[in-house]
Each structure stands twice: as structure tokens, then as C-alpha cells.
Amino acid sequence: MMTSVPIRVEGVSKTFGAVPALADVSLHVGAGEFLTLIGPSGCGKTTLLKTVAGLVPVDTGRVMVGERQVSGPGRECSMVFQDFALLPWATVQKNVEFGLVLRGVPAAERAATARRSIAKVGLGGFEEAYPVQLSGGMQQRVGLARALAVNPRVLLMDEPFASIDEQTRRLFQDDLLRLWSEERTTVVFVTHSMEEAIYLSDRVIVLSPRPGRVHQVLDVDLARPREVSDVRASGEFARLVDDLWKILRKLQ
């Protein structure tokens, strides 16, 4: 169990060459909150996520993760990528150990930590498999196990389920919610899927495109734990998805 930290984005702007990506974006993510960023292509949601990760420096404004002002990658955050970003030459075990290796964790300790993390995401028994031998869903489980292995305060997820088939995705979403309720990390999640945004999140932030701005914030007050009840079948769920669609449609 770890303590999660809040994130503050304060007046952040970012331009790539002549292309404005983010314009005066401010938002707050509570400690332990599950927040989703959604919006049309070009709304800068991935860029925003990467400013929090410290991978993209901001032009103006600032990003605070807990007490730290972000000026580069830090140790509070872990990232999960749409294309998994696994090392093809390394086994599942070695992939999950990767973050721990970079942080200089001793071999025995990191092997044990990685094994626990692999078990958490339901991949026990696949430690010696190579990524190429796994399905997309399983590869992303490796990506998640790698992210969790370093015991992050903040989990940054960039369209993690976008290239996974629907059935696998639903199972994975439930597992993610279960893990999140156990680990209590702060999660910032980027997606294109309205259902996914509503199903997972405490709040959904809709960004408008070119340049990205905060357009609207949607509170999702569906009861938790959602993974055990049939939330998707409820009228409340349908209404929230519909609200989100009405907001997004006007932005197209």
C-alpha cells in the first residue's frame, strides 16, 4: 500500500514548432482519483499526459506532481503506452523488472517484486515467455505490471486498451479497476472511447482541439466498485455516455 499524490496543472501552454498543442490548460487531479482525458484527435490529450510524465517540457505554466514541480521524468509516475512499448528481446520477467533495473534495485529484490507484479495482473506462469508469444491483451498486462512494479504514486495511461479487442478490453478494464482500488494510485487515463471513460472514471475532462483546452468537466457519480455490479446495463450509465457524446459531438 502506498500513498497517492495529487496533480496540479496550472496554465500550461505548449507549442510544437508553429503548431499550438495546449493553450492555458489548468486542472487538478485529486490524490487517488481516476481521471480521464477525452477529446477529438489533435486535442493534445497525449501531450498533456506527457507533460505530467515530464517527457514534454511546458512552454508556460507549470505541472505539480505532489510537492514536486515537474521539470523532467520523476519517480512518482509510471506510464502505460498504447503500443505496449515492451522490449522484444526480453522475457516477461525481464520486461517487468526494467523500471527497477533503471532505478538500481538489487537483482534478488527486483525479481521478487516483478514476480508479484506479474501475478497481480494475472500473468503468473508466463514469466519466461517473450512478448512476441503473447496476445495484445497479455502484452498490455505486461506493460501494466512493469508500471506497477516501481510502486508509482501516479499511473499515466495513454490509450492503453485502444489496440485490444473488445472482449479482452472489458475484462482488462475490470482488472484495472480492481487493481486501482487495491493500490489507490492516482490515475490519469487517455482514451477515445466514451463508454470506457464513463465506466472507469471519477471525472472525465473533455478537451477541445487545436489548441487543446479544457472544454468541460463531467462528474461520474456511479457507485463503486463498478466491476462487480452490472453498471453498463444501468440507465444512469447510458445517460452519462449520452451526455458525453452530446458534448463531444459539438466539438467535431
Next chain:
Amino acid sequence: MVLLLRLASFALFLLVWQWAAWKPISFNFPSPLATLTAFAGLLGSGALLDATRTSLASLALGFGTAVLVGVPLGLLMGVVRPVGRVGRVYLDLLIALPTAALIPLVILSFGISVLSSAVIVFVFSAPFVTMNAYGGVRDVRPRLVEMARAFDGSWPQIFARIVLPSATPMILAGIRYGLSRAFVGLIIAELLLSPFGLGRLIMASRSMFEHDRMFATVLWTLVLAGILLAALARLESRLLRWRA
């Protein structure tokens, strides 16, 4: 199945050869049997092993240096972009150049010695080894670098744990291709300039009209190259098991 095909193709090759010798396409074209006898004779007299030792020394010196210089240079060119942009012009030139034309220059500079054969082996193989290492670095998936950066990895860590393993398949392919080029360079060098090694044995047999001996030496060179290349290919597939 593959083994059977290999054996069959080899038998076919021997048959065609025997037929060509018996036809004959040229009066001094040796039969497989004559070649084998000559091979035994060369082996018995020690001439073949001496020549092989000399040739392999040039090869090891020239090709070893090509790998030791080429791989780090290619990596440097890939990591430091300006070096790469300047360096690749020279590499392109070296690769396009008919390298045999350099031989008189090499003789002038290094004299007629094992060293000059080694220099020519180096010139033949190093550009390919370098070019592949360079290409390997340029093919690194930027997403993997980003992932390592997100974990707060330092640049030396990213080089050792992302760039180097990513580039390894291309580096190994470059080394293997470089080795076959090194053999070409070695034999050209020994045919054209140095009075020793397998090339000299080929030239000497030819000038004495001992074509069976010449054939035996040429085939021995092929076998030697084949063995070394196969050994490298095995090493490669062991190191790259994850691709299976």
C-alpha cells in the same frame, strides 16, 4: 527434409562437375576425383595448412580490426547525428568504390606483407560493418527510448539497455556480411599482391598448369568461408532467440 535436399543438391553438383570434366569443356578441367586427390596431396605436404594459417592471420587481423573499429564508429554515428551525417558520405563512397582499385595504393603504403592483406581485408569489410551498426541505431524504436525516459533512465542506461540491444540484429547481420566481404578482399589481395596464403597457392598452381591443385585450393577457400559464416549464423540465431 532440408538435409535431404542439401545432400541431393550436392550430389547433383558433383554429377554436373563430373560430366563437365568428362565432356570436357576444357582439356585441363579437373574431375572431382582428381581434385580430391590433389587436395589430399596438398594436405599431406602441409602446403595447404601453411597457406590457410597465413591467410587466416590476415583475415583475423583485418576483419577483427574492422569489427572493433566499425561497430563503435557506427554506433557513434547513430547516436551523434552530425557525426552520422558526415560519416555516411565517406561510407557511401567506400562502398561504391571498386575497392580492388585501392590495392596498388595499399602496396605503396604498406609494402608486400601480411599487414597489407589485412589492410585490404579491412577496407573491404569495415564499411559494411559500420554502416549496419549505424543503421541499427537509426532503427531503434523511439517509443522504447521514451518508455525508458519515462522511468527516469539516464542516457548511458538508455544506450546500454535500449539502443544497443535494439541495434544488435543489424550489427550481427553487418558482421556476417562483412565477413563474406572480408574473404573476397583476402583472396583478391593475395592474388594480386602478396606472395603467400591461399591466393598465392591458387596463383602458383595456375602458373604450373596444376589445375587440379588450383581447384582444390579454391574449393577449400569456399569451404573455409562456409564454415566461418555458418558459425556466425549459429551465434546470431542463439543471440536472437527472442525473434523466433
